[in-house]
Amino acid sequence: MTDVSDLHTVSVTVNGDRRSISVPARRLLCDALRQDLALTGTHVGCEHGACGACTVRLDGDLVRSCLMFAVQADGAEITTIEGLADHPGELHPVQRAFWEKHGLQCGFCTPGMVLAAARLLEDNPDPTDQEIRDALSGHVCRCTGYVFIVDAIKHAAAEASR
Numbered sequence: 001m002t003d004v005s006d007l008h009t010v011s012v013t014v015n016g017d018r019r020s021i022s023v024p025a026r027r028l029l030c031d032a033l034r035q036d037l038a039l040t041g042t043h044v045g046c047e048h049g050a051c052g053a054c055t056v057r058l059d060g061d062l063v064r065s066c067l068m069f070a071v072q073a074d075g076a077e078i079t080t081i082e083g084l085a086d087h088p089g090e091l092h093p094v095q096r097a098f099w100e101k102h103g104l105q106c107g108f109c110t111p112g113m114v115l116a117a118a119r120l121l122e123d124n125p126d127p128t129d130q131e132i133r134d135a136l137s138g139h140v141c142r143c144t145g146y147v148f149i150v151d152a153i154k155h156a157a158a159e160a161s162r
Helices: 029-036 093-100 110-123 129-135 147-160
Strands: 007-014 017-024 055-058 061-064 077-079
Touching: 017 029, 029 055, 055 110, 061 110, 093 110, 093 147, 110 129, 110 147, 129 147
Parallel strands: 007 077
Antiparallel strands: 007 017, 055 061, 055 077
8 A cells, every 4th residue: 555655746748638646656657647547548568668559659759658657757748549639539640540451450559559650650751661660660569460550651641641
């Protein structure tokens, strides 16, 4: 049982909403997102930063939320898969492309891959297959052969250029 005196207040802007939570010093950011903020789209896979399932955007950069403590995110702006689209109930173009081009199966790796793909397309609106694969190199999918994932990202890029 955690003593209240062992808790730290963390204030973050998550998906555009300012939130404050009280967490133990060693609470991982992924656990704070899932347990304290009920944002379960951030998945926890390997807990070693190797699989990419826990990827979120922190102040614009992609980070593995299993490799940092929630207290380290104090004052930060975080975007999770739930906040990627412009409006609630809508899909971000990359999410839509994953759906249309069958870029997911079980969906466990999908949130991290979609966030990485969205960031890639912001930086490089017309990536090659190799650039897409390089951008996803830190993400592990155990269901697909990545072909449909690459196709989905290429489709999102093509749709954005129209």
